[in-house]
Amino acid sequence: MSARGPAGAGPAAIQLSRIMRPDDANIAGNVHGGTILKMIEEAGAIISTRHCNSQSGEHCVAALARVERTDFLSPMCIGEVAHVSAEITYTSKHSVEVQVNVLSENILTGAKRVTNRATLWYVPLSLKNVDKVLEVPPIQYAWKELEEDGKKRYEEQKLERLVTKQRNGDIIFPVFNPEPYTVGYSQSSLIHLVGPSDCTLHGFVHGGVTMKLMDEVAGIVAARHCKTNIVTASVDAINFHEKIKKGCVITISGRMTFTSNKSMEIEVFVDADPFVDEPKERYRAVSAFFTYVSLSKEGKPVPVPQLVVETEDEKRRFEDGKGRYLQTKAKRQVQMQPLTQQ
């Protein structure tokens, strides 16, 4: 790679780098998972927008449709440099799959660690008519198998998207004087007024901005529950069902659904309220599950207090969470060892 120009940054690759600052981290100096998710999404948006405009025709902006399950393999710290590199690995007729890798570099010691790997799906929306999905130019594959594998991933995520839509009616109700370690004890919400720098050229919120806010709420829920420093361990697949427009107020709410010995699962909802422009009803835009671990002062994972479930719904959600936990654990036996299992 030459240092002159975005060399190598052809249609299929890009790299973002940035020093991590105090505001990117929690008190213990660990960079928020949400900050990393935001950088990942920015890299994905750049590379897929660039690719979808590479053939002459109608201009478009690539909008985030889905992020596959993401593990945080290793923490990133203040003062380290985050390197986020993205590559297009599959294209269907109307969508782009982007693989992103995140590396942390300690520029004092030279130490480097892979901190994240993520897969994102983007859809090109016309710049003139945001409701029109354009066609994606096909990419070249080095081997035929790469295309076939990509197609399999494409079909799988398509199926999963259909299933998750059903969870969207759920609402988090406030609880008065909750008992310690119940769901109501730690549930939290925040609201955010969408500003211009949160948005794409279309005037809709960047997926990365939404994920950063979701991680913020999930982190507060986790810290309220276990009252220690906590850190994002993984994020389940996130589907972006509905776009969110500039000027909306978004409410991001989180509640704990499951605890294992050393991890907590938090469900997060994003609801948009387009109250000024068009008095449309408030709607559910995104939902996802975040998994957190609790850290000792030395930065080692420690046991978390068990979640006290009371209602039938809470018990059902706990069992569902346990299912996801065991499934992930089983998958990991044959793969590498991320943070939650240490």
Added chain:
Amino acid sequence: MSARGPAGAGPAAIQLSRIMRPDDANIAGNVHGGTILKMIEEAGAIISTRHCNSQSGEHCVAALARVERTDFLSPMCIGEVAHVSAEITYTSKHSVEVQVNVLSENILTGAKRVTNRATLWYVPLSLKNVDKVLEVPPIQYAWKELEEDGKKRYEEQKLERLVTKQRNGDIIFPVFNPEPYTVGYSQSSLIHLVGPSDCTLHGFVHGGVTMKLMDEVAGIVAARHCKTNIVTASVDAINFHEKIKKGCVITISGRMTFTSNKSMEIEVFVDADPFVDEPKERYRAVSAFFTYVSLSKEGKPVPVPQLVVETEDEKRRFEDGKGRYLQTKAKRQVQMQPLTQQ
């Protein structure tokens, strides 16, 4: 209303929560008063804009007209979660009164403290024609007395707004080689180019952005005077006489007017200069009095150096400040005990 979850977040209530970050605070780790004022105003703007658009008709954005005197009852620290809850408590034909409460929560210990209570007045301006004030839909009162009390508050603030208009001709002149502890020694000013994220959908500066800049200047004046860590103790009623448009340069200037044994009063002016778009004259948009206390390294209020007043104007302003100080002190005897009195 509980601090957990968006309790009662119906049309008449809203809650913002956010973790306080290193950039929100001074070196001692105390969150700037201006950061809290900005959050308070954002909550007020959302709830009153939502309410004023709740009936079909012309769309509007609620603009801040006035903030009543606000005490900072307790400091907020980095890592704590600020919960800002807002509720509409009175509506006149053309204005909305919003009550805001701020709670700090230490999510590690679970400790909570009320840090602020504030009352704000908003006016709905048409989205199509920003100079047109729309009618406010009336709210329902639980008791008739609530409406009568609200009306009394409405009449009082209307009267006060008229009086303060007269102070607006005043200008802060620079001083060469000022003696220590004189007015010229600590007076300060900053300029800010109004950017897109500072503004509402109308393209005018959010009242909260202006208040944050005012607190920034007042804090620098206070720190220059006593050369210690300082913290906002209270803000007198602020009237927003004139709107400030995107692209303006605003000059925020502050000078000390009065010192008691342990507090400093600083007068702050905001002048807008709309020099690019329309070569209109520079005008005074806002003015207010901020009160600060000086803190020891242990965070306890300590005596401040007495202000040296020289000119007749300075002496008159000192006496006026003393009047405000004594009046507030008298009121407090029958109420609670905020920070300045410790």
Added chain:
Amino acid sequence: MSARGPAGAGPAAIQLSRIMRPDDANIAGNVHGGTILKMIEEAGAIISTRHCNSQSGEHCVAALARVERTDFLSPMCIGEVAHVSAEITYTSKHSVEVQVNVLSENILTGAKRVTNRATLWYVPLSLKNVDKVLEVPPIQYAWKELEEDGKKRYEEQKLERLVTKQRNGDIIFPVFNPEPYTVGYSQSSLIHLVGPSDCTLHGFVHGGVTMKLMDEVAGIVAARHCKTNIVTASVDAINFHEKIKKGCVITISGRMTFTSNKSMEIEVFVDADPFVDEPKERYRAVSAFFTYVSLSKEGKPVPVPQLVVETEDEKRRFEDGKGRYLQTKAKRQVQMQPLTQQ
């Protein structure tokens, strides 16, 4: 370059990329020169800190000592992606020379333009003792001539650094009721309280943060003078004489020194006031000359009102500015054609 990991990001090269947001630009949609200078400096700081720590021994952070004259060759716009690539081109015993190139990419059309080229000098300061300058590991040169050219540049900048020190006693005095187009008419200053995210691991302000604030003041001076949209055309060599510590208040002041037919030269001073921690005297930390051009609504450079100089000092500074202007113009005849000459 592979998209996986900071490939090619060996000791000698790095690339930062970022989408330009509304907050990075003026009303006309052009990205502020200061935003670009800040990105350039971040790339330089990363690559030189990485290089200086590449040999075992005491850890250090590279501090910006000097930026050579920089031209803004082409504007960058909102929605474009900025690619900033940096490379180490020379090392002396105690300093590192970094060459930085900035490219703008329109990801919709695929158009790319070189917008900046810059040369920066860094000095490695020990992490344990910030006043101790460490030795720089030598780099390998592809040809012997590259080393000799580098040495020549090193000697030249060393000489120039000595000369500029003399300008530092100068102060900008306020003027009452200035006439249009005089120096006092447009001179401006802002103050900034240095926060944690402005600082390096040492707790000292990043050179890029300082340059961004300087560009902000210079831009306001230029806009006040000609009341149009303005854009940074070039920045003369900037020397960073003194470090600025976290918690300081810095005053950044600018005044116009010279106007040609279509350009304005603005002198900017940065003074630091370490009033809380250690009651040290206020000191001059940085000074520089910025050149701006005035743009029509179509984005073309237009004539600027001539600066009215009154005092002997103003006349002398105008002549000095004219000298710099003619010198640069002469140099350019044999080089490329940047924005100021159109």
